[in-house]
Amino acid sequence: MSLFANSPKLRKSERGTCNAKTRKSTLCQAPPVWNNYSDSAINGRCKLHGGLSTGPKTEVGRQAIRESNRRRKK
Numbered sequence: 001m002s003l004f005a006n007s008p009k010l011r012k013s014e015r016g017t018c019n020a021k022t023r024k025s026t027l028c029q030a031p032p033v034w035n036n037y038s039d040s041a042i043n044g045r046c047k048l049h050g051g052l053s054t055g056p057k058t059e060v061g062r063q064a065i066r067e068s069n070r071r072r073k074k
Contacts, residue, residue, distance in 0.1 A: 009039055018046035 018028040026067040034053030045051040056062045 015041070016044075018044070018049055020045060020049035020052070 006061045012031065015031055015034060017031045018032055022028055028046060030046035030048065032044050033047055034040075035042050042051060043053075055066055059074060
């Protein structure tokens with residue numbers, strides 16, 4: 001018997017949309033990346049607008065992002 005046998009699952013039509021602003025200044029209508037274990041959106045974005053991004057995991061990667069952000073602020 002599964003742990004998730006009795007938990008209600010949202011239908012795909014009820015999961016919502018990405019709603020990121022596109023280059024045409026409209027909202028993206030693609031479905032968000034979905035976590036089937038928790039039955040929720042991972043971060044609310046589709047695969048094209050950052051839904052699959054996990055961010056930097058190593059200290060070297062985090063330092064590279066910090067440097068990039070410092071360069072952009074100037």
